Amino acid sequence: MAPYSLDILTRLLIPSLLHGITDKVLYLDADIVCDEKINSFLALDLKGNVLAARTDNTPHNENKFGLKPNTYFNAGLLYIDINEWQEQDIYKKILKALEVNKNIFLPDQDALNIVLQGKVTYLPQNHHYHYFFDKPNHEIVTKKIFIHYLGCIKPWHGIFSETVPFNKYKANSPWKDYKHSWVSATSLQLRVYARYLFRQKKYISGFKYFFKYLKIKIAA
Template sequence: MSGAVDTGAPARGANGLASFHIAFCVDNNYCRPMGATIASIIANNPGQHFTFHVLTLDLSDDNKRRIAAFEQLYPVRTQLHLLEPASFSQFAHFLGHSHYSLSIFTRLVIPTVLGGQTDRVLYLDADILCVASIAEMIALELGGDIAVVVPDAPVTTRRRVAALELAHNEYFNAGVLLMNLQPWMDADISARTLDTLMHGTKDMRFNDQDALNIVLNGRARYVSPRWNYLYDLIHDLDVNKTAMRPVGKAVFIHFAGAVKPWTDWSGHDARLLFRRYLELSPWAGMPLDPAPKNTKEMRMHSRFLWRRSKPLQSLAWFLRYLRKRAAK
């Protein structure tokens, strides 16, 4: 593994608060949305110092430069951790014959990579926007809790609790995960999660999220859904609604569905929220996705256009979908 490691005194914001560490695991495709996520956190938390960690197996020079540019724009620290296969050596006996790619395990090496720098790390998916202060989460007294998590949607929880035969009626969405590093490592959570993923008998539909839920069932602290407010754009677009629904007291809006807020072709107002924060990042000026890129998006776009009473455009996109699928 290579990456910047700060051995000096902890950085502090203007109000004297120690740096809060946030980690992302991305590839080149998710650097732009990650930029908007980071900018949204900075914008809604003035005075708080952050250290943003980016764990990746490979990144373009352009994205490396843009990540580093946050330090010129804002009083924050960024650290890029380029992971090599050797980083996963502790899990080698799990990975030897795995059909999974290394990227799926990146989140599980966060405690090992960052354990010498901080006692806690907030992991975030890169399809999240912060719309309020996270001071309450930063101030949480974790004690011996291994992790702080947020419940998934009720219907998902019911289905996964049943499918995984979980003893406790709880299931979290792992897109927001506050790791208490020493208890996490003392309980060997990463290795146990990989063991469950590799050798478990259950249907791991959501891969490491399911495995984490099995290992942490009954052992994680649950907090309000406002810390991982799941917003599915398909829900709106299927009924021809393009305005954002009220999100109440949400802090993190998680666009976890198949349609993302950086899809200009969706026509949804979530694009405006995403663009607002993207323009505060080193990715400012980059266009949103002008058209569907794959067969799944093409088919959805065709359906959404039909809902908007645009049958000819809907048919045109459905034919594109059929041609692209036939070409595979």
């Protein structure tokens, strides 16, 4: 198997660690905020499937791995039936998928999709809402239970609208005074932010961050 980092494989061990302790587990990425009650998750019938997740609208991934249309899911939020996961030996199947598939880009997410084809209950958009910094209104959805801040620009970078739920919870947390520094920003983050500033017609700031991006790319 290719040398994948430990953090990539960690979430795949969660069902094994909790087997015999609980029947289900809700896994969330660190860039997700809960903004509504989760009663509907607790009452969700997985109908014999291994987990529930939301589709990711990436036809190129479905084509690449030979999956059915509209079935590739985002692994940032997984509601897992632990007993089904264990009985079907999903962890070992994922390791095998990582070993034999050479065109994997997102290791655990791609492997999960390959192994779990036909074994997923798909969630409504409001259960796992996808929020992108540079296109925040691409989905008109009410009563968002979990909001997932996708992409390389995150709300803790300090440039999101004050109205996003993340900032509401940050204001009531021990980190309310945290200020992000762009000193350690990646070239991708700088390029995305510069592009956003240009669209906002903030040209001076846009050029400032674009030149920072170029400086990193040239030095690489």
